[in-house]
Amino acid sequence: MKLIVDARYTRIGFHDGISRYTASLLTALHELIESQDSHLPRDFQLVMAIHDLRQLEMLPPLPYITICSPTSALEPLAALQLNRHNPDVVFSPMQTIGLGGLGRKFKLILTLHDLIYYSYPTPPSFLPLPVRLGWRVFHSTYAPQQYLLNSADAVATVSATTADLIRQHSLTHRCLVEIPNAPQPGSIVTEAQALAALSTRTKDLIYMGSFMPYKNVETLLRAMKFLPDYRLHLLSKISPHRKAELLPLAGSNVTFHNGVSDEEYRNWLGRAHALLTASKEEGYGLPVAEAQAAGCPVVLSDIPIFREIAPKAHFASTHNAWEFAQAIRGLSAPAVAQQAVRAGLKDSQRYSWQASALTLVETAMKLYQGQAEA
Incomplete structure (x- = not known):
């Protein structure tokens, strides 16, 4: 054949x-x-x-x-x-x-x-x-x-x-x-590796994905107003026009990277406090599975597809910046972070x-x- x-x-x-x-x-x-x-x-x-x-x-x-x-x-x-x-x-x-x-x-x-x-x-x-x-x-x-x-x-x-x-x-x-x-095979870690990495994770937050309107990056930018001691890194490529639209919402604790290599992305997954997405709709949500496989906690909008692929993740209402901020801060408790890592690894292993x-x-x-x- x-x-x-x-x-x-x-x-x-x-x-x-x-x-x-x-x-x-x-x-x-x-x-x-x-x-x-x-x-x-x-x-x-x-x-x-x-x-x-x-x-x-x-x-x-x-x-x-x-x-x-x-x-x-x-x-x-x-x-x-x-x-x-x-x-x-x-x-x-x-x-x-x-x-x-x-x-x-x-x-x-x-x-x-x-x-x-x-x-x-x-x-x-x-x-x-x-x-x-x-x-x-x-x-x-x-x-x-x-x-x-x-x-x-x-x-x-x-x-x-x-x-x-x-x-x-x-x-x-x-x-x-x-x-x-x-998930990409090169980003998958064991539970022991993921739990050990928790002690070195920073207060950096990451977003990977397009900046199309349905991705709802605006909610993440608004959430950062409640998280002055954290920094959000928007890793994906972005057009000058779309960046100009989002800049008024971005505080001093937001960085636009305009694209990173696969190796840089893996490094971010290995040290970030959490990967975030506030998408209104998705077909799957590959960055979510990649993050969980790498032992990186995730905070997600509460939509059906994320309940399917990451049922044990931390969720927030799609347009509620305050809920996102609270969910992000909640991961700073060691026991909560450990549970998020273990659950995320199990979720990602289904694919x-x-x-x-x-x-x-x-x-x-x-x-x-x-x-x-x-």
Whole structure:
């Protein structure tokens, strides 16, 4: 069986959410191949589809093909380009391959991570203007989403919370499978290591994620007014325009880093008092799982997805800055911090990229073998 993974959404030079999801799945699949794991079919072939050779710097050393960019005018012909390479199954980490895989001769698995942009339709600013306009139109009704998902043979999503929303809105009648995110292997620590690190943790607080409106970073900035002896570090890249919007809320105890390396991120997870997020909606919440796996306590907005992936975390009301501040201070008690670390490690151990990779292979194999339900 030949599986092509659409890696065209891999960012150049740094990962965002979709990019890291793709690269992590491919890395886990590559490791399974290298270990000759018995779970993989004997005839299993894995190929990446990219559109820019620079993407290879962010991906594992696997065979690859090049086709059009997903934002180019040739995207409607993407399936025809893939046909030339004779895949049995194609997996996309997004919900699009051309116009619903028009003309394809392979089985197709599409991914819907979340339904956030129906509530917050503002598109990412890095997309070309025509794509941003199409984005808004696309998210004005569920009909285009239903068309795309039903054009596939199976649909993947990253959490039970999103799967429930997909069913609630009747977005597809295709097989629905969960292929969740997971912590990066290099950031996972043992309970002994995590508890020992508590004595060296500082009063630094960290945020990792985009600055899209639904991320609700504003609540975190307001919480810092009640925490003058703590410092919040916003680690992610931020556009000058968005930074200018947030600066009036940021006190002297807030630092904008505008991006950090993976190694720097791991170091922050190893010494910070807590990772924070006040998101209004999420499909999964990868930084949460990464922090818990690294033994870093988390304080989260009380929304369904965080109750799913981190049920033992410390929660605060999404828009209540005072509650966030109180939850953060509560972690300064040694017994509370120890319990948060132990609980967080158990929460994060439910997820691994290897398990997600095997679920992808199993789904692809069932489609390849012609089973009615993947």
